[in-house]
Amino acid sequence: MTTSTPTTPVKAPQGPPARPLGKPFGRSKLTSRGIANAVVLIAALYTMLPALWLLLASTKNADALFGSDILSFGDFSFGRNLSDLFSMDGGLYGEWYVNSLLYAVVGALVGSLISVAAGYAFDKYEFRHKEKLFGLVLTGVMVPPTVLALPLYLVASNIGMVNTFWSVFIPVLFNPFGVYLARLLSSGYVPNEVLEASRVDGAGELQTYVRVSLRMLGPGFVTVFLFQLTAIWNNFFLPMVMLSDQHLYPLSLGLYTWNSAATVSPEYYPLVVIGSLLAVVPLIVAFVMLQRYWKSGLTAGSVK
Amino acid sequence: MSSKGAAPPSAAAADPPRRTGRREQRVAAAVLLTPFTALLVAVFLVPVGYAIYLSLFSEDHEGLGFGGGRTVFTGLRSYLSVLQDPSFLTGFGTIALYCVIFVPLVVISALALALLLDSGLVRMRRTAQMLVYLPHAVPGIIAAVIWLYLYTPGLSPVIKLFAQADITIDFLGLHTVLPSIVNIALWSGLGYNMIIFYAALQALPREVIEAATIDGAGGIRTALQVKVPIIRGSVVMVCMFSLIGALQLFTEPMLMNQATPMVNSRFTPNMYIYDAAFRRNNYGLASAASVILLIVTCVLSYAVTRWSGRRERRA
Numbered sequence: 014m015t016t017s018t019p020t021t022p023v024k025a026p027q028g029p030p031a032r033p034l035g036k037p038f039g040r041s042k043l044t045s046r047g048i049a050n051a052v053v054l055i056a057a058l059y060t061m062l063p064a065l066w067l068l069l070a071s072t073k074n075a076d077a078l079f080g081s082d083i084l085s086f087g088d089f090s091f092g093r094n095l096s097d098l099f100s101m102d103g104g105l106y107g108e109w110y111v112n113s114l115l116y117a118v119v120g121a122l123v124g125s126l127i128s129v130a131a132g133y134a135f136d137k138y139e140f141r142h143k144e145k146l147f148g149l150v151l152t153g154v155m156v157p158p159t160v161l162a163l164p165l166y167l168v169a170s171n172i173g174m175v176n177t178f179w180s181v182f183i184p185v186l187f188n189p190f191g192v193y194l195a196r197l198l199s200s201g202y203v204p205n206e207v208l209e210a211s212r213v214d215g216a217g218e219l220q221t222y223v224r225v226s227l228r229m230l231g232p233g234f235v236t237v238f239l240f241q242l243t244a245i246w247n248n249f250f251l252p253m254v255m256l257s258d259q260h261l262y263p264l265s266l267g268l269y270t271w272n273s274a275a276t277v278s279p280e281y282y283p284l285v286v287i288g289s290l291l292a293v294v295p296l297i298v299a300f301v302m303l304q305r306y307w308k309s310g311l312t313a314g315s316v317k
Numbered sequence: 318m319s320s321k322g323a324a325p326p327s328a329a330a331a332d333p334p335r336r337t338g339r340r341e342q343r344v345a346a347a348v349l350l351t352p353f354t355a356l357l358v359a360v361f362l363v364p365v366g367y368a369i370y371l372s373l374f375s376e377d378h379e380g381l382g383f384g385g386g387r388t389v390f391t392g393l394r395s396y397l398s399v400l401q402d403p404s405f406l407t408g409f410g411t412i413a414l415y416c417v418i419f420v421p422l423v424v425i426s427a428l429a430l431a432l433l434l435d436s437g438l439v440r441m442r443r444t445a446q447m448l449v450y451l452p453h454a455v456p457g458i459i460a461a462v463i464w465l466y467l468y469t470p471g472l473s474p475v476i477k478l479f480a481q482a483d484i485t486i487d488f489l490g491l492h493t494v495l496p497s498i499v500n501i502a503l504w505s506g507l508g509y510n511m512i513i514f515y516a517a518l519q520a521l522p523r524e525v526i527e528a529a530t531i532d533g534a535g536g537i538r539t540a541l542q543v544k545v546p547i548i549r550g551s552v553v554m555v556c557m558f559s560l561i562g563a564l565q566l567f568t569e570p571m572l573m574n575q576a577t578p579m580v581n582s583r584f585t586p587n588m589y590i591y592d593a594a595f596r597r598n599n600y601g602l603a604s605a606a607s608v609i610l611l612i613v614t615c616v617l618s619y620a621v622t623r624w625s626g627r628r629e630r631r632a
Contacts, residue, residue: 045438045536046438049433049436049438049439050438050439050440052429052430052433053430053433053434053439053445053449056426056430056445056449056507057445057448057449059504059507060448060449060450060451060452060504060507060508061448061451063452063463063464063467063504064451064452064455064463066463066466066467066474067463070466078472079471079472127352127353127356128353130349130350130352130353131349131350131352131353131354133349134345134346134349134350135350138342138343138345138346138349139342140343140346140347146350146354149357150357152615153357153361155561155614155615155618156361156611156614156615157561157562157564157565157614158565159565159567159587160564160565160587160607160610160611160614161360161361161364161365163368163590163591163594163603163604163607164364164365164367164368164604164607165360165364166594167364167367167368167371167600167604168363168364168367171367183356183359183360184360186356186360187353187356187357187360187361189357192353217341217345218341218342218344218345219345219348219349222345222349243453243454246456247456247457247458249456249457249458249567249568250567250568250587250591253591254591254594254595264456265456265457265458265459268458268459268462269458269571269572272462272465272572272575273575276575276576282472285462286462286466289459289462289463292456292459293454293455293456293459296454296455296456297451297454297455299454300450300451300454301447304447
């Protein structure tokens with residue numbers, strides 16, 4: 014291992030920062046490069062193949078789904094499946110899609126505005142019991158949403174809100190992790206000097222927040238938004254507990270009910286498959302488009 | 318409601334910025350915090366309080382009587398029946414077993430991938446990251462649907478492939494169903510955790526690695542003895558979130574429940590709660606189980622935080 018390392022200090026390389034130094038694996042470098050690439054390739058295959066299966070399976074009708082070889086395109090019925098999907102049960106799938114978009118996009122938008130405002134207040138202002146209140150926020154981060162779902166149901170049923178749009182929409186606005194993240198990002202993105210300058214100019218605090226700080230918090234806002242969007246799009250337990258009206262279902266719950274229907278009537282299988290495929294699309298698009306934001310968010314959350 | 322945000326001035330309030338009045342800043346803080354505080358109260362504190370309250374009572378009526386039933390104070394009896402219910406404890410046992418398999422698996426594989434990416438030996442690092450990360454954008458229920466189909470005889474190309482080699486595999490059997498659920502979680506979480514580790518590794522001061530190399534440490538030794546110890550904080554964080562995530566286990570087994578008798582309706586504590594509340598209509602029992610799960614979660618995260626904090630300080 015200690016063979017050919019130079020005894021004189023190595024100069025820091027000027028190239029890309031992540032480059033390794035020296036000769037990491039000595040003489041066997043070529044083999045280790047091969048092994049490293051093979052391992053990562055296997056991991057990528059492991060993560061991509063099931064997604065690829067979903068794509069291929071969505072082109073098959075019920076018979077082909079059970080019968081034919083997965084890689085064959087023999088019975089190409091993607092279009093058929095698609096029209097079946099949107100016409101089945103009076104177009105429920107379309108309603109679910111709209112519901113999911115409402116819950117997730119509007120919910121994440123409003124929710125992250127609320128979280129960012131709170132995080133900013135925690136970062137920039139002093140007030141009584143601040144750290145105690147923040148401790149409560151951190152507790153909220155730790156408490157899994159599924160633990161809250163039943164108590165929420167009980168409260169909602171007491172005030173007659175069960176089985177309404179609001180019974181799912183309001184709870185998902187609560188995002189303590191967003192507040193935590195926003196406090197961190199606010200201290201990183203909004204220098205206190207900017208606030209001072211704005212005060213000297215005679216701007217009010219809230220005016221400064223809306224016109225100056227919120228703009229600087231833009232990337233942080235996108236990060237919080239994306240995290241919340243994913244969480245709400247994934248939401249399953251809460252709608253399952255709250256909703257009994259199929260017209261209010263989000264995609265997750267709708268596909269779940271169709272999947273249980275499929276065990277009795279197999280014509281639902283292709284619909285669940287293609288429905289799942291379409292349900293994944295918005296998030297994949299959001300993630301690919303906003304890649305640099307969520308990466309910075311993950312970094313902010315893990316490295317300090 | 319927003320009394321916390323709008324708290325009266327405190328003598329101990331720390332250094333106020335000079336120009337605008339403290340009063341205005343307090344008002345601003347109150348305005349910005351009010352929506353969140355209202356949510357905190359409405360969807361966190363009140364429900365938890367109500368669950369604790371309900372767990373101490375029991376409905377006396379038969380069936381689904383509306384309002385007709387008498388509510389009787391039963392003290393901790395619901396807690397006792399939950400804790401004495403073997404199916405509730407089995408649920409925790411399932412979670413424990415799940416953790417024993419899942420946590421080391423996800424931490425080690427995510428860490429290994431992150432170290433490989435960080436080593437500079439891998440080509441197309443960004444593409445690789447993206448490909449491994451993408452399943453995390455797939456909603457849990459859909460990940461479960463995909464894998465359930467890949468586990469189902471007749472549907473699964475995987476089983477067909479094995480069958481061609483004369484190997485029969487039952488992914489939904491008594492001893493395989495838990496590993497099958499672990500696999501779904503691994504598939505979803507691998508890339509997410511890998512990126513957390515990779516980000517931490519990228520933040521390491523290069524001088525440290527340089528020093529290790531000068532001291533003659535090879536790539537593997539540098540990785541294991543220098544890099545991993547430094548990003549220990551991230552490792553602990555991933556462990557903790559994996560444990561807390563495990564306690565939430567619901568979606569995947571709920572779907573499996575439709576497909577195999579090996580997953581019963583009280584497979585995990587969350588499923589137990591759902592079963593107690595919506596199949597047995599026993600809110601007292603369900604609330605007690607919720608409160609117990611809440612306490613376990615809080616104790617667990619507190620313990621891990623404390624433990625990691627101590628490790629951190631000692632280092």
